[in-house]
Amino acid sequence: MKLTGAQILCESLIKEGVEVMFGFPGGAVLPFYDVLPDYPQLRHILVRHEQGAAHAADGYARASGRVGVCVATSGPGGTNLVTGIAGAYLDSSPIVAITGQVARPFIGKDAFQEIDITGITLPITKHNYLVMRAEDMAAVVNEAFHIARTGRPGPVLIDVPRDVFIEEAEFHYPGKVNLRGYKPTLQGHPAQVKKAAKLINEAKRPVIIAGRGVIISGACPQLKELAEKGQIPVVTTLLGIGSFPQSHVLSLGMLGMHGMVHANMAVSAADLIIAIGMRFDDRATAKVSGFAPHAQIIHIDIDPTEIGKNVRADVPIVGNVENVLEALNEQVSPQNRVEWISQIEEWQREHPSTAIRETESLLPQYVVRQIHEITQGKAIVVSGVGQNQMWAAHYFQYERPNTLISCGGLGPMGFELPAAVGAKVACPEETVWCIAGDGGFQMTIQELGTIVQEDLAVKIAIINNRFLGMVRQWQQLFYRRRYVATPLAGPDFVKVAEAYGIAAVKVTDRLQVIPAIERAMEHRGPFLIDFVVEPEENVYPMVPPGAALAEILEQPREEVSAR
């Protein structure tokens, strides 16, 4: 039977198990929207800006482990997706973006709302397609989802000219993809695994650095086994948070520019680094030449281009983390590294990185910790970018994978609210807390409308310091405290929320924090809390830009004691 391109697209999405799409209609993509009522199993969530659609699809993918789908029209629809696609690309998040394109005869003519979106997204997608015939549609969708979710996941864009949506073709779903140019290596090379096991067994001061690859490949149990069997302390990257329970005695928390002091010290003193599913981002390594100067490095990653890209690897293992760790665990001998672990514990006692200073004023750290306490850690936290992101990473204790959703690689302010939309749609039974800054929140504030329209019970905590906080912190520390273009005269967020029909409360005193969070939790629908916090609070610990991991600054002690 012949179907239109739009119908084939819908049928194919259903074949790929898609249940929900985040999108925004427009001229070129209208033929697709027109057939949607015939496919009630495809839920469409109308966002308020296409950037929100891409971030929501990303948040959905991160929370659920499934492919997130976003839809936009040609021209500005596509360009508005770009930030969200880039965020998904840098953090290996599987999304499929579908864009309308002007009709085939108009391509290349600078037609109304024509933009070369496959050209624009070339460096920020894992792959992209311009579908020029309806008969190609099914195979393209099949390939796109395969590419998005396998190997190192990532975004794939499908651009469809308006007349291809209308063109008719036989629908036949291939179901099986065989791309000769795309064969991810899944098993680690046995000789390399053996070498790695030998290094691990001989190491005196090993440290595991776990990244998001552990979570993506579902290797958290294998990571735990490796750590426990070899008694190897585990630090994580920002995106690796949740790969290893932070309450575990071997957990050292996050490393990097805003890592825990003892985690950075452990990496700097280590004689062996076992880097698993991570890519040595500069925010994790700090100055590369000063990174783990005494250590040999085992680097396990599914993406061969990551090996040796930023940091030398003594034993590279390309493969799916789960498979590699399974093979490795068989060869790692049980150890008790009492001396090394007690050394790290001593550092941790001497440098409590997440202590909150005593003060009467309302501190952002306190707010995040209370969210953790009141939810008992049973929540998905979606952070923005900047200070709020680091406090969300530091003061909430993460025990399970995919419980911190944060856009680390790209760092797009405004990620938090739409990504929280995606997370809540993916996990309606879970409590979703969106921890936002007052700056980033205003970048995608319009998605409050989406939350109301879809009745999504997202809980929003605005860490409102009336500054672009992280930029201000850099100005304070490195630009002689000249606060150029960082003070914000924000709106009354409570009134904004109320205008959308969202219950909200402003908190200015620390005594109001717990009741406000409790009220948000008890409230059936979405709830917003505007936490008016200490304006010039800084994120510590901090490795200054250009310094090595071990050269980490702690919160000045006079600041801790004086106030």
Next chain:
Amino acid sequence: MATHTLIALVENKPGVLNRVASLFRRRGFNIESIAVGHTEIPGVSRMTILVDGTTAAVEQVRKQLDKLIDVVKVTDITDESAVDRELALIKVRANPATRSEIIQIVDIFRASIVDVAADSLVIEVTGDEDKIDSLFLLLKGFGIKEIARTGRIAMTRGAAGPITIAEEKPQQKAARPKKTKGANEISNL
């Protein structure tokens, strides 16, 4: 730093050349030359890419290229025994007085004259870059009007084994546009 020769076998699909070129630009690598043409395998084109860089940098290029979905296989043949060739067309000034001298030079280089006009000759020469450079220098004195070079293509010698793709069973891929005419296919890249 040295010049490396990479052979990339790529799917002959719209945008492939763009993907490859874009990758080089984005990662800050310089292409010295690139030559593209068909292979013995239907739907697969072969790119010979000359790139300058340290071994580590070129290894990174190789892996990044390999990561592109439409790139099937990439091989660095710099250290292999290989035949490499480039073709050049050189239009040189020639008058009755200089013509025979030019023809002598062309003979020595085993090049050939492919066009004769009243005041010029077009010479076709094949060889490695050094040979073409030498001929160019010798002809320079007569006055070069125009030169066109293809960039290097290369092939490993017998012992090394062919750079090709193991034949797979025919795949059902409606996404792959079927092309027939060669010229068309190149312009599609």
